[in-house]
Amino acid sequence: MNNDARKALQEVFGERVSFDYDEALLYSHDLATLPDQVNLLLRTIPEAVVLPESREEIARLVRIAKAHRIPIVPRGAGSGGYGGAVPVNGGIVLDLSYMREIIEIDKENLLAKVQPGVVWKELDRELNKTGLSLRVYPTSAPSATVGGWVAQGGWGVGSLAYGSVVDNIESIEYVDGKGEIISVDSRDEIELVAECEGITGIITEVTLKIKPYESxxxxxxxxxxxxxxxxxxxxxxxxxxxxxxxxxxxxxxxxxxxxxxxxxxxxxxxxxxxxxxxxxxxxxxxxxxxxxxxxxxxxxxxxxxxxxxxxxxxxxxxxxxxxxxxxxxxxxxxxxxxxxxxxxxxxxxxxxxxxxxxxxxxxxxxxxxxxxxxxxxxxxxxxxxxxxxxxxxxFGGKPYSTGLWLSHEAENYFGKDRLRKIMDYKKRSDPAGILNPGKILPAKIPKFPIIKMSTMMKLSSPFMKIGGKLAGKR
Ligand SMILES: Cc1cc2nc3c(=O)[nH]c(=O)nc-3n(C[C@H](O)[C@H](O)[C@H](O)COP(=O)(O)OP(=O)(O)OC[C@H]3O[C@@H](n4cnc5c(N)ncnc54)[C@H](O)[C@@H]3O)c2cc1C
The missing domain is CATH 3.40.462.40 (FAD-linked oxidase, cap domain/gating helix)
Structure with missing residues (x-):
């Protein structure tokens, strides 16, 4: 990252940007422990970590990153295990944990509008105080953030009755790869951002469907x-x-x-x-x-x-x-x-x-x-x-998620049609390709740019199974 970019980040974020190597190291992995071999191939350590406090700051950050072609990797609590919040080519990690306001609880329409850094269990606790509760939540609710689960997608407690996390979104606000703030509430538009791991937009607000509290x-x-x-x-x-x-x-x-x-x-x-x-x-x-x-x-x-x-x-x-x-x-x-x-x-x-x-x-x-x-x-x-x-x-199974490790499974996960829509939207909304590169859509391996991560994973899958066996039983 050059000095102009550093200066621009400091102007917007002051003390809420860090270029410290030791701090960056903490942001170089998610829940999964990475084998050293992977760290050798990728640049998992970011050059900067920023802690935004508003959608406007995020929009300014995106414009700076776009001008300097720096990747941005959004991060909630880092409780995912698919490498979604892990940089593949350095850049900026955007830690959303300071954006944890519960903006509005609408008791009449059973909706809760929150910032992305709100932690699921804390939100449920607040809802319970007013006789309401979440319909679905991940079992990582004590630490996982609303933005993180919405961006990762998935099922959790309550999904049998109420569907996936995406089924429980009323609307989303996000910043796209051009720095524009966009609000959407139709299922088709929500699906271009939710479950997309931040590759099409950084989620800045989510309105969730909630329910009356019941034991x-x-x-x-x-x-x-x-x-x-x-x-x-x-x-x-x-x-x-x-x-x-x-x-x-x-x-x-x-x-x-x-x-x-x-x-x-x-x-x-x-x-x-x-x-x-x-x-x-x-x-x-x-x-x-x-x-x-x-x-x-x-x-x-x-x-x-x-x-x-x-x-x-x-x-x-x-x-x-x-x-x-x-x-x-x-x-x-x-x-x-x-x-x-x-x-x-x-x-x-x-x-x-x-x-x-x-x-x-x-x-x-x-x-x-x-x-x-x-x-x-x-x-x-x-x-x-x-x-x-x-x-x-x-037995008719399919991958649970994609992230970095299973980006070669994106078509099996999303289906051909939805993946094409996501890719088309990505091209239009993030022309510089700075939003979370390497996730869902195949990344080039920075140290060997002629090889794509997805190709490597695809080719290595059979060997990885053998690797699993060689790694031994215990
Ligand atoms: C004990 C345990 C239990 C779990 N239980 C479940 C479960 O029941 N169901 C389930 O589906 N998963 C589960 N998980 C996986 C994981 O916790 C969830 O996917 C989780 O909700 C991720 O939230 P996070 O805040 O940690 O996101 P992170 O891991 O930080 O990020 C996840 C992805 O979202 C992106 N992202 C984060 N914030 C934003 C944002 N604001 N805008 C755009 N993109 C963003 C990141 O770049 C990354 O790609 C569990 C994990 C653990 C450790």
Whole structure:
């Protein structure tokens, strides 16, 4: 970055811009631990970090960056694991954590307008004070930001009843790659920005659909097999329309309890069905379905404890000390086949899987391989993630997200038509290509500009699977 650009940034942001190397280092990764080999290929350390306080400052920043052709990488809490908030070619990281105002809660129309840096759990707490609540939220709600999840896209608690995060957006305001502030409220326009990881615009405001507050009644049940658990889930969905359903493998249950040193339930296939309000009939019908599949409903206290644990799927990381995650979306009707295949094909790995039912016939599955980044083979462990995706594919699965690592999967994720619309809009709205390069749309590898990141990942996928195996079982 040249001196003119530095000076311009200092004029706008004063003390809220940093060029300090040590600080920049903190912004060079997201949740995932990167193998050193990746750091060697990319320029993950930004040259500047800025903390804007308003949409106008962001618009000025974009104009400076455009004039000097400097990439901008927006960042919420950095809780994503797909490299979305990681620079590929240095540039400026835009940390949105200072923009955390809840602008308006509209009780009548059940809408909440917020700045992007608002943390999901804090927003829910504020809504609860006025008798309202979020419809959906990620299990990373204690730290993840509204802008981050809207930009990343995904499903979470409540998605079975209310859809994905994108389904819960009423309108979005963002700054495009030309520095213009734009507001949109039609589904088509929202989809050009939401889930697009900041490549088409920096989100500056979101209006979310919310709901009246209702207590949640959780029921935790354990089953003798993956088939029994899947059958119960499939019957409970149409019969009792739960708010959300979570499930876990025996190994996940065991690892999490071991990490907490808190043993309360058996290591069996476990499902948690949660309902809005206190509907005795739904509870009873769910109990009957559980029994029909030879399952056992655990007592209320245990169910309450497990419900409160929904925010902490990664407790098992303590046993790692690292975890390598692998994630996919699969049809609900193939959950047991997928879990049985993982058990058979990946026997010997220490791997816990939990999942959320995200729709009538779709579920997200998240596998955690315990690993150790201090081990010299850790560089190959990344391939373990690919083993999960390729197994999921055998059962009609698809990638959960794209980010940097899976940009070669963008077409599978978005579908041909939507991806084309996003690419067309990107060309028009960010002609200099400065907004979060390398995410969703393939990046060139800065140190080897003739190779694209997506090509490298595509070509290396089979090798990564082998790499996952070479990285070893533990
Ligand atoms: C314990 C745990 C549980 C999780 N549970 C879920 C879950 O239930 N469902 C789920 O889908 N994911 C989940 N995740 C993944 C992740 O937390 C979510 O995707 C999350 O919402 C990202 O929010 P963030 O603020 O951390 O965003 P970041 O990781 O900082 O950014 C995510 C992406 O959005 C972009 N971005 C950030 N802010 C903006 C902005 N204002 N404008 C434009 N682009 C922006 C970034 O560049 C990046 O591409 C979980 C992660 C963890 C660690």
């Amino acid at each position: 949640v009644t959780p029921i935790v049940a354990q089953f003798p097999s993956a088939e029994a658990m899947e059958s119960a889930i499939r019957e409970v969905i149409p019969e009792t329309q739960p708010y959300t359903i979570n499930f876990a493998t025996p190994e996940f249950v065991a690892l999490k309890q071991e990490a907490m040193n808190h043993w309360e339930i058996d290591d069996k296939y476990t499902a948690m069905f949660a309902f809005e309000g206190e509907d005795e009939t739904k509870v009873e019908r769910t109990g009957n379905i559980v029994k029909k599949y030879l399952g056992e409903v655990l007592d209320e206290e245990v169910s309450e404890f497990e419900w409160n644990e929904r925010f902490y799927p990664m407790r098992l990381k303590r046993l790692g000390p690292s975890v390598v995650p692998g994630e996919a979306i699969i049809p609900v009707e193939r959950i047991s086949e997928f879990l049985n295949a993982v058990e058979k094909d990946l026997r010997g790995y220490t791997i816990g899987i939990e999942g959320w039912v995200t729709g009538e016939n779709s579920a997200s599955v998240l596998a955690f391989f315990l690993d150790d980044e201090r081990d010299f083979r850790f560089g190959m462990s990344f391939g373990k993630s690919m083993m999960i995706l390729s197994l999921a594919r055998k």
